[in-house]
Amino acid sequence: xVHVYQVGEVDDEVFVAMEFLTGPTLRQWLAAQPRSWRxxxxxxxxxxxxxxxxxxxxxxxATSSRPT
Numbered sequence: 528x529v530h531v532y533q534v535g536e537v538d539d540e541v542f543v544a545m546e547f548l549t550g551p552t553l554r555q556w557l558a559a560q561p562r563s564w565r566x567x568x569x570x571x572x573x574x575x576x577x578x579x580x581x582x583x584x585x586x587x588x589a590t591s592s593r594p595t
Contacts, residue, residue, distance in 0.1 A: 529577070 530546040547570075551559065557567070 529548060531543060532546070533542075533543075533544040535542055553570070556562075556570070
């Protein structure tokens with residue numbers, strides 16, 4: 528769980544102030560070692576559940592969650 532401290536708007540731009548977490552990016556995590564499909568599914572499901580929860584709250588979500 529990541530703590531969200533504040534959601535607001537400044538000059539017509541929405542911001543979300545949240546807890547800073549250290550660690551690898553998803554790309555780095557995937558490349559670090561072979562992962563079972565169950566491990567990958569569990570991580571992607573958690574990310575999807577977080578995005579869905581934010582969407583239910585009406586928060587603006589960046590499109591940077593897609594793979595590049």
